[in-house]
Amino acid sequence: MGKTPLSDLSWDDFDETRDPRPADNQFDAVVEQAISRRGFLGGALAFGSGAAAFGAGLTGFAKPAQAVGFGRFGFLPVDIATDYEVHVPDGFRSDVLVRWGDALWSDAEGAYSPDGGVPASLSDRVFGENTDGMELFEVDGKQLIAVNSEYVNPKINLPAASDGTPQNAEEVQLLKNLQGVTVMEVANAGQGFNVVVDSAYNRRITHETEMTLAGPLAGHALVQTKADPSGLMVKGTMNNCGSGRTLWDTYLTCEENFNGYFGATGDQPQGEGYTRYGIGGQSRYAYEKFDARYDISQEPNEPHRHGFVTEIDPADPTSVPVKRTALGRFKHENAEMVHAKDGRVVVYLGDDERGEYLYRYVSNGIYTEGGATDGLLDDGTLYVAKFNADQTGAWLPLTPETTGMEPAEILCFTRMAASAAGGTTMDRPEWVAANPLKVEAYCALTNNKNRGVKPNAGGDDTSVNAVNPRETNNYGQILRWTPAGENHAADVFTWDLYVMAGNPEVYDNAYAGSDNVNVGNMFNSPDGMQFSSDGLLWIQTDGNYKNEGDFAGMGNNQMLVGDPETGEIIRFMTVPYGAEVTGLCWSADKTVAFVGIQHPGGSWPDGAGKPRSSVVSVWREDGAAFG
Numbered sequence: 001m002g003k004t005p006l007s008d009l010s011w012d013d014f015d016e017t018r019d020p021r022p023a024d025n026q027f028d029a030v031v032e033q034a035i036s037r038r039g040f041l042g043g044a045l046a047f048g049s050g051a052a053a054f055g056a057g058l059t060g061f062a063k064p065a066q067a068v069g070f071g072r073f074g075f076l077p078v079d080i081a082t083d084y085e086v087h088v089p090d091g092f093r094s095d096v097l098v099r100w101g102d103a104l105w106s107d108a109e110g111a112y113s114p115d116g117g118v119p120a121s122l123s124d125r126v127f128g129e130n131t132d133g134m135e136l137f138e139v140d141g142k143q144l145i146a147v148n149s150e151y152v153n154p155k156i157n158l159p160a161a162s163d164g165t166p167q168n169a170e171e172v173q174l175l176k177n178l179q180g181v182t183v184m185e186v187a188n189a190g191q192g193f194n195v196v197v198d199s200a201y202n203r204r205i206t207h208e209t210e211m212t213l214a215g216p217l218a219g220h221a222l223v224q225t226k227a228d229p230s231g232l233m234v235k236g237t238m239n240n241c242g243s244g245r246t247l248w249d250t251y252l253t254c255e256e257n258f259n260g261y262f263g264a265t266g267d268q269p270q271g272e273g274y275t276r277y278g279i280g281g282q283s284r285y286a287y288e289k290f291d292a293r294y295d296i297s298q299e300p301n302e303p304h305r306h307g308f309v310t311e312i313d314p315a316d317p318t319s320v321p322v323k324r325t326a327l328g329r330f331k332h333e334n335a336e337m338v339h340a341k342d343g344r345v346v347v348y349l350g351d352d353e354r355g356e357y358l359y360r361y362v363s364n365g366i367y368t369e370g371g372a373t374d375g376l377l378d379d380g381t382l383y384v385a386k387f388n389a390d391q392t393g394a395w396l397p398l399t400p401e402t403t404g405m406e407p408a409e410i411l412c413f414t415r416m417a418a419s420a421a422g423g424t425t426m427d428r429p430e431w432v433a434a435n436p437l438k439v440e441a442y443c444a445l446t447n448n449k450n451r452g453v454k455p456n457a458g459g460d461d462t463s464v465n466a467v468n469p470r471e472t473n474n475y476g477q478i479l480r481w482t483p484a485g486e487n488h489a490a491d492v493f494t495w496d497l498y499v500m501a502g503n504p505e506v507y508d509n510a511y512a513g514s515d516n517v518n519v520g521n522m523f524n525s526p527d528g529m530q531f532s533s534d535g536l537l538w539i540q541t542d543g544n545y546k547n548e549g550d551f552a553g554m555g556n557n558q559m560l561v562g563d564p565e566t567g568e569i570i571r572f573m574t575v576p577y578g579a580e581v582t583g584l585c586w587s588a589d590k591t592v593a594f595v596g597i598q599h600p601g602g603s604w605p606d607g608a609g610k611p612r613s614s615v616v617s618v619w620r621e622d623g624a625a626f627g
């Protein structure tokens with residue numbers, strides 16, 4: 001038996017190879033104490049410090065035996081699925097908008113073939129693989145979608161002889177080009193939308209695209225390399241996961257598992273700055289064998305230039321993307337920007353790794369509509385979230401005083417700063433979504449098999465806590481917080497759990513989920529989230545789709561809709577077996593939703609040949625708006 005190629009592992013399991021901490025159950029005593037305090041409480045559990053949260057926050061929601069529908073949702077829920085199709089509610093239709101390999105320019109028409117995939121020579125002229133976060137922009141009467149291609153599946157893209165590991169520089173180039181960001185014009189074709197091939201707005205941004213570093217870390221010795229002694233010009237944005245948009249209508253792309261792209265061909269640099277981020281050894285795609293930039297033996301500072309939120313102006317195809325270092329360096333999931341009551345710009349940011357943190361950036365300057373935006377994402381303060389058992393919490397500033405680190409170090413090694421400041425370790429913060437109708441925000445805590453089992457990569461305690469209350473948490477939960485004084489820039493807040501995912505068919509304890517989870521709507525691993533303009537919360541899952549054991553009855557990954565007021569959650573959509581659903585935006589008139597379907601199984605959507613990650617359009621048959 002050969003060793004599993006690193007590129008075959010999930011990014012989550014890849015973390016474990018970087019960080020093989022012993023599962024020595026050093027938290028057994030804490031867990032034991034928590035269990036002994038448990039008491040069954042109306043379908044949810046109260047134990048330890050989580051009791052207040054469950055009692056006050058969740059037990060007010062009814063737990064119907066089956067999901068209901070209509071009412072505010074306007075549709076009846078779809079059942080679970082285990083097939084290789086997309087399912088939407090009665091009265092809705094869906095169609096594929098764009099697939100990995102589809103041409104963005106006419107010179108790449110026919111570039112994709114079911115046997116060979118995409119040739120390297122045209123790989124930056126087509127839609128990339130593994131679609132993720134996206135946003136729609138209206139520019140000069142046109143509709144543009146900016147959308148991430150998070151990573152590649154080498155076994156799908158490379159010749160069979162490569163066995164998933166690039167064998168030469170050309171194969172590396174192919175993989176690099178199929179990731180990054182796409183900007184594409186879309187137009188209403190009557191039944192969903194089409195991509196406008198050859199639009200002047202179409203653009204690919206890859207691992208080779210030049211961009212600038214801005215903010216306090218720009219130019220610092222930590223980000224200087226042999227190739228760029230200035231520390232100001234960087235090539236590439238990578239592992240582009242979730243998205244965001246600024247108040248001034250630019251795109252924010254979030255660099256998540258950037259660590260997996262760097263390897264060492266010789267001696268590798270040592271230190272917590274590498275171990276905390278899981279950087280070292282062999283990379284996922286063997287880039288370092290063919291490109292010195294990815295070889296930390298030669299360019300030890302190159303990884304310090306990635307792991308940021310990068311801003312792109314979709315309206316100008318010649319614009320240079322900007323990495324915003326003031327928003328910190330970690331595995332950025334998405335970037336949810338809101339305009340605080342006091343006029344400052346606030347960005348909520350999750351770091352998706354087991355036991356890492358939830359962050360907030362607050363600008364020093366004030367934003368006014370149509371006013372100057374210079375400095376708003378370069379000059380401000382980063383905070384880490386701390387959650388108390390009494391359902392209060394605070395944003396702890398990351399400053400030299402609270403961390404013992406210099407300002408540039410705080411932004412380069414943000415995880416270490418957050419540990420020093422005393423943030424609360426979380427169950428993998430994925431997307432944050434802010435309610436447009438109310439001053440509150442939500443974060444999907446997708447799962448954490450290490451909760452209560454072993455510490456995070458920095459050695460921080462990850463015992464169960466009030467907001468992450470279940471050890472070996474394979475289902476996940478959605479956290480909600482309300483800033484004091486209806487001001488997102490306030491330093492304190494109250495919180496509750498909007499939902500704890502679970503399986504009420506398998507468990508009758510905390511793992512059954514909260515009161516608003518039932519056999520008709522159950523799911524695991526909430527990940528993508530967006531609010532629609534009507535104040536409903538759309539929840540996308542990236543979880544176990546085997547439909548067996550702890551996950552029996554949940555079926556394929558899905559998109560659900562939640563009502564923040566009642567707690568009701570119903571299933572809107574299921575995606576093909578193997579896929580996760582991630583990325584969501586709406587057409588300008590809200591009649592069409594665009595939904596990302598990443599890493600599908602089988603031969604979806606073509607019905608033969610390779611599976612192709614795609615964006616689909618979903619619309620109501622009566623043409624009415626629903627977002």
Ligand code: FEO
Nearest residue numbers: 241256333352430
């Ligand atoms: Fe790319 Fe944490 O999802």
Ligand code: CA
Nearest residue numbers: 430527528582
């Ligand atoms: Ca995600």
Ligand code: CA
Nearest residue numbers: 430446527542
């Ligand atoms: Ca995920």
